[in-house]
Amino acid sequence: MAATGKRPTLRQIADETGLSVAAVSYALRGERVAPETIERVRAVADAIGYTADPVARALRGGRTGTVGVLVGSLADFWQQTLAHAIQRELRAQGIQTLLADADGDPAQELDLAARLVAQRVDGLIVAPVGPAGGAWAEISERVPLVTIGGRLQGAVTVGEVVFDQTAGVGEMLRHLHALGHRRIAVLSWAVAISPDRPTEAAVREQAAALGLDCEIVPCAYSLDGSRPLALEVLSRPDRPTAVFALSDAIAYGALHGCRELGLDVPGDVSVCGFDDHPLSRLVAPSLTTASWDTDRVARAAVGFLVAHLADEPGDRRTVVEPRLVVRESTGPVS
Amino acid sequence: MAATGKRPTLRQIADETGLSVAAVSYALRGERVAPETIERVRAVADAIGYTADPVARALRGGRTGTVGVLVGSLADFWQQTLAHAIQRELRAQGIQTLLADADGDPAQELDLAARLVAQRVDGLIVAPVGPAGGAWAEISERVPLVTIGGRLQGAVTVGEVVFDQTAGVGEMLRHLHALGHRRIAVLSWAVAISPDRPTEAAVREQAAALGLDCEIVPCAYSLDGSRPLALEVLSRPDRPTAVFALSDAIAYGALHGCRELGLDVPGDVSVCGFDDHPLSRLVAPSLTTASWDTDRVARAAVGFLVAHLADEPGDRRTVVEPRLVVRESTGPVS
């Protein structure tokens, strides 16, 4: 079953070498003690397979070598990709990852962040669902925080990766406008619409500039969330001529919905996404979307945190520009 | 920056109520103390926003309310889905998840498992990449272990979810056989081919029974891993008439490769996957695959662990049967 053998401790090494626990602790970190001793201690440590207990270390205070990664929703395919990329990048830096998934709920997001802090993570990388609550201020006081693509109310960050939403939304809407689309449904991942969310603000602004009729519809991530919604939106009498999904995962659901309704894409309806998931060029029809260079995002976020932890000075903010990727799913209004 | 405010401790509540730390500890867990006291303590605790420090708890011993989830590779789309499902299921049980990603490397897998144990997880749910090393025995001695779809050398598990690979592989190969395919490339996620891996064993066995010429090719997960490989395999003079990928993510790469080579699927080559990722019906052509009911897998794995932790008796093994899903990507040999 469980809990039979016990893990080796400093005490054991101390006994075996006739040294004190303190001496062993120093020796293992190569400090203070005689070079000869350090050899001897290392040998014993290796022999019994000693590794410092991270929990004891954490309780004592000091670095844990672990950072928390909090994503808004692992149901979103792109965030899965992002999480993987971040995890990989952290590991390359010798840092362990604690990955948590808020599952689309801002309140849970805050709760999870608090838990990660309680676990003594050395830092937190957050790709948030939404603002929600001022408790972020407190969290950012306790642990260095890097945000990806979203502001956290009242939080002080040590690094920020932001997406140029205005450019992304703008390019996409102009693309649709050029194709003749005037009535567009925007499917936003969002528990509820919040006017202050930058993406939505960008949509409103750009839509107004272009004279587009854009309705923003809040929508759960994932196929199962967006498909029924797409069905509903597309069954209306004044059916929009284009669906702009603020995440590729949502767009997939829309594609699925179109298929069920027997609507041709892009003949009857144009569909586009917003993060260029690797599969977006494989779906049928391949998806027009905006690409944000996920690897760079991950590298920047991790880089910011690592640099901060190493007390390096420098600018800790980067703006990621979109690249409009036009594929088959958008076409002229017929 | 970081580390300004400090989290409230039992000590604080003790001071504020005039009780001892121990009394407060008991009170908060509703043990021993007077109902009146328990009220008072709870009030103060809520007021200052107290939550027990999980690290201190962990060091002390006893439950941490956290379980580790270790997946072979988060680069695999299906495993992303699985990880999300497990995480969600655990959360529903009030359990926190520590998700770790071995990124396709069995050695790293072992290392991560050890780290999770060191973090005092109450249990470990592992969807392994490969056997590798007898150190699993030691790990399973320290913490209850549930495996999904793979055996761990020498490990004693408290629960097992296994896939009926023989049935899955058999159905798929019979399907291909019936369509006239005789020369098939099997793309296996595997660092190296290992004959004892059940899936590969099943392939060999079933292929022999049907008189098929099956070559097993080890292949990294993810599009970027399988696409070049698919290109290579499909460019050979004696090109196989079908590609059977042991994961949908790998199949996507193969589809991509076919597209690049100008090969029609299923006209020139049939392609099939093996786990029915949600997007497999949306890719073009939609993917023939085997479906394994991911939610049930997650529910079973979590259920086994929870039942074990609650000392409930019962059978802790379930065999998941495949469902062959025939879509557009497989067709008769022309």
Place this chain on the structure above:
DNA sequence: ATGAAAGCGCTAACAG
């Protein structure tokens, strides 16, 4: 160069 001791926050055994 090394040892003794305190303490991180919590729980459990043992008194009263």
Place this chain on the structure above:
DNA sequence: CTGTTAGCGCTTTCAT
């Protein structure tokens, strides 16, 4: 019913 005490494994003064 409640308080005292010890200790989980580690790091860090402060002595020696």
